Amino acid sequence: MTSILTLNNVTYQYEGTKSAVLKGINVSFEPAKVYTIIGKSGAGKSTLLSLISGLGVATGGEILCGETDLKQLDRDNYRAQSIGVVFQGYNLLTNATAVQNIVLSMNISKSTEKDKKGYAYALLNRLGIDRETADRKILKLSGGEQQRVGIARALSHNPEILIADEPTGNLDKETEADILHIFENLAHEEGKCVIIVTHSKNVTSIADTVYRISGGLINTM
Amino acid sequence: MYILLNAFQNLLRNRGRNLMMGGIIFVIIISVVTALMINNTANGVINDYKNRFGSEVSFVPNQEKLMEEAQANSTDGRFRIQLPQIEPEKLLAFGQSEYLSEAVYTAETKGNSDALNAIDADKGGGGGPMIGRVGPNGTQEAESLGVQYYHKISNQYSDFEDGLRTLTDGSQYPENENECILSDDLLENSDLAIGDTITVTSALTENGAEPGSETYTDISWEMTIVGTYTDMTEEYGGNMMENAYTNRKNEILTTFETISNKMQDSLSGITVDAKFSLVSPDMLEAYTAEVREKGLSDTYDVTTDENSYNRIIAPVEGLKSITFTFVIVVLIFGSIILALLASIAIRERKYEIGVLRAMGMKKLKVVLGLWSETLAITVVCLILGLGIGPIIAQPITNVMLEKQIAASEEAQSGTEFSGGGTFRSGGASAMSGGPTSMRFGGPGQEDVQPLSELDVSLDIVTILEIIAIALLLSSLAGIIATRKITKYEPIKILMERN
Numbered sequence: 191m192t193s194i195l196t197l198n199n200v201t202y203q204y205e206g207t208k209s210a211v212l213k214g215i216n217v218s219f220e221p222a223k224v225y226t227i228i229g230k231s232g233a234g235k236s237t238l239l240s241l242i243s244g245l246g247v248a249t250g251g252e253i254l255c256g257e258t259d260l261k262q263l264d265r266d267n268y269r270a271q272s273i274g275v276v277f278q279g280y281n282l283l284t285n286a287t288a289v290q291n292i293v294l295s296m297n298i299s300k301s302t303e304k305d306k307k308g309y310a311y312a313l314l315n316r317l318g319i320d321r322e323t324a325d326r327k328i329l330k331l332s333g334g335e336q337q338r339v340g341i342a343r344a345l346s347h348n349p350e351i352l353i354a355d356e357p358t359g360n361l362d363k364e365t366e367a368d369i370l371h372i373f374e375n376l377a378h379e380e381g382k383c384v385i386i387v388t389h390s391k392n393v394t395s396i397a398d399t400v401y402r403i404s405g406g407l408i409n410t411m
Numbered sequence: 412m413y414i415l416l417n418a419f420q421n422l423l424r425n426r427g428r429n430l431m432m433g434g435i436i437f438v439i440i441i442s443v444v445t446a447l448m449i450n451n452t453a454n455g456v457i458n459d460y461k462n463r464f465g466s467e468v469s470f471v472p473n474q475e476k477l478m479e480e481a482q483a484n485s486t487d488g489r490f491r492i493q494l495p496q497i498e499p500e501k502l503l504a505f506g507q508s509e510y511l512s513e514a515v516y517t518a519e520t521k522g523n524s525d526a527l528n529a530i531d532a533d534k535g536g537g538g539g540p541m542i543g544r545v546g547p548n549g550t551q552e553a554e555s556l557g558v559q560y561y562h563k564i565s566n567q568y569s570d571f572e573d574g575l576r577t578l579t580d581g582s583q584y585p586e587n588e589n590e591c592i593l594s595d596d597l598l599e600n601s602d603l604a605i606g607d608t609i610t611v612t613s614a615l616t617e618n619g620a621e622p623g624s625e626t627y628t629d630i631s632w633e634m635t636i637v638g639t640y641t642d643m644t645e646e647y648g649g650n651m652m653e654n655a656y657t658n659r660k661n662e663i664l665t666t667f668e669t670i671s672n673k674m675q676d677s678l679s680g681i682t683v684d685a686k687f688s689l690v691s692p693d694m695l696e697a698y699t700a701e702v703r704e705k706g707l708s709d710t711y712d713v714t715t716d717e718n719s720y721n722r723i724i725a726p727v728e729g730l731k732s733i734t735f736t737f738v739i740v741v742l743i744f745g746s747i748i749l750a751l752l753a754s755i756a757i758r759e760r761k762y763e764i765g766v767l768r769a770m771g772m773k774k775l776k777v778v779l780g781l782w783s784e785t786l787a788i789t790v791v792c793l794i795l796g797l798g799i800g801p802i803i804a805q806p807i808t809n810v811m812l813e814k815q816i817a818a819s820e821e822a823q824s825g826t827e828f829s830g831g832g833t834f835r836s837g838g839a840s841a842m843s844g845g846p847t848s849m850r851f852g853g854p855g856q857e858d859v860q861p862l863s864e865l866d867v868s869l870d871i872v873t874i875l876e877i878i879a880i881a882l883l884l885s886s887l888a889g890i891i892a893t894r895k896i897t898k899y900e901p902i903k904i905l906m907e908r909n
């Protein structure tokens with residue numbers, strides 16, 4: 191199987207810091223598989239995801255999406271269409287309702303869905319958020335609910351690659367299992383590439399491949 | 412489209428902040444609306460008066476210089492003030508100037524014609540000076556000297572413009588030399604028809620050493636009647652002297668050249684008037700230099716009626732400059748406040764911008780969204796401002812104008828102003844010993860009152876100016892937003908937050 195994402199010798203150093211967080215990452219990801227990335231807090235997991243999702247630009251090395259270097263792509267379009275991101279800190283519009291967040295994301299992604307609102311309600315419902323909750327402002331949702339809205343948003347435009355940063359950190363065992371089931375299905379039934387950063391053993395259990403980041407490098411477990 | 416929808420939703424989501432923003436924009440707009448309305452109205456009034464008073468040029472005899480010259484020429488201590496004439500050719504030359512927007516020439520004289528049967532001929536002629544004499548039996552009697560004239564000959568067509576006279580159907584204005592039009596009554600009374608030619612005679616006068624010793628030179632025209640006019644005013648138009656000469660229906664209207672061509676050096680009897688208007692009052696100096704070059708004697712001063720103008724318009728000028736300063740100050744402070752507000756708002760919304768960018772929204776669209784929010788607020792404020800501004804502008808104007816009038820009266824009291832006057836050359840009545848139609852002083856002596864009322868109104872220009880200013884202000888906010896947003900990388904915004 192050809193890889194959908196390839197990282198060649200990727201390094202990253204935050205402005206004004208003494209040493210690089212990522213010191214030469216070599217890894218590739220394939221469709222229809224679930225990957226998990228583990229590592230100590232501060233190891234650079236979120237940083238790696240932000241580079242993959244096109245939010246940041248690698249200081250050195252290259253990231254290929256298929257055959258094309260990310261630098262050559264319109265990273266806005268790449269974010270809007272090819273990739274779905276569940277952020278560690280959710281990153282939702284706190285003043286807007288859950289459903290508004292998802293409809294706006296679909297609009298940005300130029301979704302062709304006719305009934306965007308209906309689609310958004312259905313998606314949220316699949317993640318255990320009822321209509322009443324969906325119409326509430328993000329500020330008035332619990333952490334777990336916000337996390338699920340974040341997941342719904344990442345899925346809303348049906349991207350080829352799904353990236354999730356600690357997607358189950360705030361969820362109870364039962365909900366976590368539901369969501370992991372969704373991720374598994376996405377990879378194995380729908381052929382998406384799912385990359386999850388996690389500390390949770392439950393999450394690594396569904397993974398096809400587990401990577402660990404330490405010392406700025408990545409290794410298979 | 413969804414960007415506008417999102418912007419609209421944002422307006423409602425952040426009501427508190429937007430109300431504050433709207434309040435500030437509203438204060439700026441209402442101030443600018445009011446001040447601009449006053450400013451533009453004042454400007455219009457000023458320009459109007461500038462045109463009416465400030466640009467009509469007069470050649471006013473300088474009496475001091477005249478005296479000096481007369482004294483210098485006198486041999487036996489007795490002297491006679493003699494006005495130098497301005498020849499019609501010179502007048503025509505003075506009128507040819509790029510500083511003038513208009514040059515209107517009028518010529519006037521009097522005449523008689525055997526072919527014409529003047530209306531009210533039985534009331535006698537006129538046009539000559541009356542002179543008081545002691546009659547044979549010792550009584551005082553008025554006697555008209557010289558030739559008695561029955562017709563005024565001129566090229567004054569302003570009555571037609573004013574609607575007091577109309578050209579009869581099928582008639583035309585005289586275009587070529589020696590063409591004339593008569594009143595339809597005179598034509599009928601004289602049993603003439605359009606196309607007939609009449610002989611008109613007159614005489615020019617040379618002043619003798621003393622009254623009574625004048626000599627006359629006959630002049631005459633062969634005039635073709637090219638049309639008739641109907642006079643709609645009263646025959647004598649309030650003239651005290653009722654005779655054939657003063658009867659408006661006996662006037663012969665012809666061209667300027669027809670009359671002025673008969674002028675002769677040092678002979679009087681034909682009056683030539685010229686009315687020159689400057690393109691702008693501040694061209695007076697340049698124009699003066701030009702006419703001096705062309706040979707205007709320095710016994711004439713070149714003036715405009717600037718003093719009347721200044722007196723009338725000073726308070727409005729004050730109003731104009733105050734409102735102008737006000738607009739500038741409001742705009743500067745308004746811009747600073749808006750710029751500060753915009754950058755605070757952007758900082759506040761940094762997270763929101765990061766989220767939108769993380770979702771893949773393009774920078775331009777983010778800016779567009781923010782800008783349409785500000786624009787929507789601005790438009791609402793504009794509508795309110797344009798609605799309320801006119802209501803408060805009038806009372807504010809009244810108060811301000813009152814203050815300005817008081818201030819300008821204080822400044823002007825004690826300052827006398829010299830009058831201007833229209834210029835005439837070629838004495839009309841030689842009998843009174845010289846050209847008397849030269850006006851000394853003139854209309855400038857009238858007691859002019861400063862403008863005490865100013866009706867402010869909102870005209871289309873003002874509306875457009877305000878819209879332009881408002882759009883500029885909201886774009887300023889947009890530009891600041893753009894600059895800030897281009898600085899933020901979404902990863903930084905979101906990572907800092909985490």
Ligand SMILES: Nc1ncnc2c1ncn2[C@@H]1O[C@H](COP(=O)(O)OP(=O)(O)OP(=O)(O)O)[C@@H](O)[C@H]1O
Nearest residue numbers: 204207211230231232233234235236237238906907
């Ligand atoms: N904006 C920033 N500027 C400078 N250093 C940063 C910035 N963001 C993160 N770092 C540093 O980079 C390192 C990697 O951070 P990152 O968020 O990728 O860690 P992580 O592996 O996701 O940790 P966690 O498991 O706690 O989420 C950390 O040491 C962190 O302090």
Ligand SMILES: [Mg+2]
Nearest residue numbers: 235236278355
């Ligand atoms: Mg992290």
